[in-house]
Amino acid sequence: MDFYRNHTKILLLILLALSLTACGYLIKPKLKTGMVNLAPGSYQIDKQHTSVLFKINHMGLSTFVGRFNAVDASLEFDPMHIENAKLSAVINISSIDVNNNDLAETLRGSSWFEADKYPQALFNTTSVDVVDATRARFNGNLTLHGVTAPIVLDVVFNGGGENMLTGRYTLGFTATTRFKRSHYGMDYLIPAVGDEVNVEVFAEFQKN
Secondary structure (H helix, E strand, O other): OHHHHHHHHHHHHHHHHHHHHHHHHHHOOOOEOOHHHOOOEEEEEOHHHOEEEEEEEEOOOEEEEEEEOOEEEEEEEOHHHHHHOEEEEEEEHHHEEOOOHHHHHHHHOOOOOOOOOOOEEEEEEEEEEEOOOOEEEEEEEEEEOOEEEEEEEEEEEEEEEEEOOOOEEEEEEEEEEEEEHHHHOOOOOOOOEEEEEEEEEEEEEEEO
16 A cells, blocks of 8 residues: 555656646747847836846955845837837945845945945946847946946847736846946045956846
């Protein structure tokens, strides 16, 4: 009897695993790649599936990595006229997360971000240059620490499709940029803590 019970349990576990695998295939969107194949329209960022990371050299010994948890963004997008795309983004500085509460509070303070005085970082596009079928350069202005200066976001459109979990058309988006923090009046502890900041954005945008 125990032999049959054990085999029945094993069969049930196998059936459960197979059904879960099938669910994974069913909910995965049928993505179209290439910017010209993506749906035009107005998009809003999916905050639950977005990460903004920053990386900076620490003492020449390692790369220090942090993130911002509160981000909002909108995208106006027409695949036939990529050059007219508009991206606007807002980062709440107080949402900085470095996996250390004391250090995060220090970074919010007067020697670094001065989050009470400059609570947000803003990005707005000024022009867009197409690189190839999936990549574009979003030229724009970054306002940080009370200073506005030009930067370039190197953007990759990963694809787009109908998300069965949300019922909304969604496109995937990866962007990178780099800048010198000293250009924004943040020169504390240079060069022990690097001047150049690398930013990586991993985002999903939902069509309105």
